[in-house]
Amino acid sequence: MSCAIIYVFSGTGNTKKICDLYKAEFEAHGVETTLFELKGDLSSLPSPAAYDFVGFAYPIHGFNAPHIMLDLAKALPKCANGDEKKYFVLKSSGEPLKTNNISSYKMRAILRRKGYEQFAEYHYVMPYNMIFRHTDSMAAKMWRTAKELAPVEAREVLDETPHMLKGIPFGHFIAWLFRIEQPAMRVNGRMFKVDKNKCIGCGKCVKACPMGNITRGEDGKFRFGGNCIMCTRCSFSCPTDAFNIALLNSWRINGKYDLDYAGEEQKSKHDWYCKKAYKRYFEAATQKINCAKQNNDVE
Ligand SMILES: Cc1cc2nc3c(=O)[nH]c(=O)nc-3n(C[C@H](O)[C@H](O)[C@H](O)COP(=O)(O)O)c2cc1C
Ligand code: SF4
Ligand code: SF4
Numbered sequence: 001m002s003c004a005i006i007y008v009f010s011g012t013g014n015t016k017k018i019c020d021l022y023k024a025e026f027e028a029h030g031v032e033t034t035l036f037e038l039k040g041d042l043s044s045l046p047s048p049a050a051y052d053f054v055g056f057a058y059p060i061h062g063f064n065a066p067h068i069m070l071d072l073a074k075a076l077p078k079c080a081n082g083d084e085k086k087y088f089v090l091k092s093s094g095e096p097l098k099t100n101n102i103s104s105y106k107m108r109a110i111l112r113r114k115g116y117e118q119f120a121e122y123h124y125v126m127p128y129n130m131i132f133r134h135t136d137s138m139a140a141k142m143w144r145t146a147k148e149l150a151p152v153e154a155r156e157v158l159d160e161t162p163h164m165l166k167g168i169p170f171g172h173f174i175a176w177l178f179r180i181e182q183p184a185m186r187v188n189g190r191m192f193k194v195d196k197n198k199c200i201g202c203g204k205c206v207k208a209c210p211m212g213n214i215t216r217g218e219d220g221k222f223r224f225g226g227n228c229i230m231c232t233r234c235s236f237s238c239p240t241d242a243f244n245i246a247l248l249n250s251w252r253i254n255g256k257y258d259l260d261y262a263g264e265e266q267k268s269k270h271d272w273y274c275k276k277a278y279k280r281y282f283e284a285a286t287q288k289i290n291c292a293k294q295n296n297d298v299e
Contacts, residue, residue, distance in 0.1 A: 002031050004053035005046060006090070009038040009068050009210070011231025014092045014126035015059045017143075018150055022055070022090065025154035038068050040211040040227060042075040048085055048116070049077070053157065059129075059231075060093035060103045062181035063174060067229050068210075073107045079115030087111070088120040088157050094128030095274050096281035102171040106179065120163040122153045125281050127257045129232045130248070132273075135266035139257035141282070149285045152292040182229075189213060189228020191246035192235075196220075198242035205234035205243070 004026050010016035016037070023033040031053060036046055048054040058069045079085045089107075093100050100123060108118050124146045127139035134142075156163060168174070192214075194205075206214045211227040214234060232253070235243035241254040 002052040003050075004031050004033045004055065005036055005048065005051040006033065006055035006057050007036050007038060007045075007072055008057040009059070009066055009072075009231075010057070011059055011066075011210075011233050012129040012236045014124075014129070015057050015090070018090055018092055018124050018126070018146055019055075019057050021147060021150035022154045022157070025151040026053070026158065029155075029158055031158065038072060038210070040068070040213075042068075042071055045072070045075055047077055048087070049080070054085060054087040054116075055090060055157070056087060056107070057090040058103075060091055060100050061230065062178040063099050064103050064179050064181070065091075065107045066231065067182045067185075069107050070110065073110035073114075076111070076114065076116075083115070085116045086119045086160065087116055088122070089118060090122050090124070092124045092126040094126065094131065094134070096123075096125045096277045097274060098166070098168050098277075099174065101165040101167060102175045105172055105175045118164070119160060120157055121165050122150075122157075122163065123165060124150065125278070127259075129236050129253055130230075131251045131253075132270050133253050134257070134270075135268045136258040136261035137263065137266040138268070140259050140261040143259040145282060145285045145289075148289045152288060155292075185228055185230035186226050188246045188248060189230065190224050190226055192222075192224045192228070193244040193246070194222045195242045195244065198240045200240055200242075202239060205238055208233045208237060 006019050006022065008016055008019045019035050023035055026033040034046070056069065056072070058065045089104050091103060104118070104121060111118070126142050126146065127134045201220070203216065206216055210231060210233065211229055213225045213227045215223045217223065230248070232245070235245050235252055236254060238254060243252065245252050
């Protein structure tokens with residue numbers, strides 16, 4: 001039996017859901033699959049050398065991979081001499097803009113120097129956890145699409161079909177420019193606040209932070225360290241929406257989406273935003289899914 005590992009970072013669960021779909025499809029084809037969820041401490045990583053298929057999965061942050069993915073790439077061992085390791089990338093983001101195609105550049109460069117070679121990259125549009133809230137009908141449409149598309153693309157990965165996303169002009173420069181987001185988020189994270197009138201002291205945020213960046217003293221006061229990677233897990237999942245995420249507070253989104261929403265299409269004041277790009281994404285996905293169905297690639 002062959003085996004796979006996907007190193008996954010997911011702030012609010014979207015990317016992890018995509019990985020779960022890949023794991024199910026891989027295992028349906030006899031490939032035992034480990035999802036290794038990343039947290040701040042990368043000292044005991046499983047080595048990719050022990051796996052036949054290696055994947056990296058992350059949410060796009062500012063047209064880049066989150067900083068923890070770069071730390072992971074740095075922490076992984078070099079491939080043995082002459083033994084190149086192939087890998088694939090899965091990523092999720094709130095919008096289908098082509099600019100998101102550049103997000104793996106830095107991680108890819110670090111991994112290449114260690115002998116890892118990327119052969120495929122797949123991008124799934126999932127509900128925003130930052131900027132503005134999609135309607136539940138839009139979120140459910142994204143999830144329905146991902147549920148049908150991911151198994152098709154997981155099969156392509158198992159066949160080692162090359163699938164690299166097309167770059168954009170000045171892509172490397174744009175990716176570099178937006179990586180300013182990473183140190184900026186560490187500074188911004190120190191300025192988070194919790195509204196003590198709303199907080200019920202459940203401790204969910206402290207436990208959930210993947211970077212161990214939130215502590216709560218005996219006096220009940222919250223302290224925020226300098227390791228924030230702006231995954232929004234704390235503010236997104238706070239049951240009373242007690243968080244203030246400093247400079248990005250006007251973009252804060254709180255509370256899960258109803259991904260199984262089956263009612264009428266809901267209107268939003270953001271319907272105009274990237275309208276054509278979303279349309280293109282859904283059309284291309286539907287075409288690929290239907291094509292796979294015709295070829296009996298999926299049930
Ligand atoms: C700090 C931050 C930056 C983001 N930047 C982008 C972006 O550049 N492009 C985009 O389409 N979505 C962006 N998003 C939205 C997320 O990529 C998207 O909601 C993703 O599915 C979240 O996945 P997760 O639940 O696995 O964390 C950003 C979200 C955060 C928190
Ligand atoms: S998750 Fe929200 S309510 Fe719970 S301790 Fe944290 S801030 Fe307070
Ligand atoms: S403080 Fe909040 S946003 Fe920052 S890394 Fe921790 S959970 Fe994520």
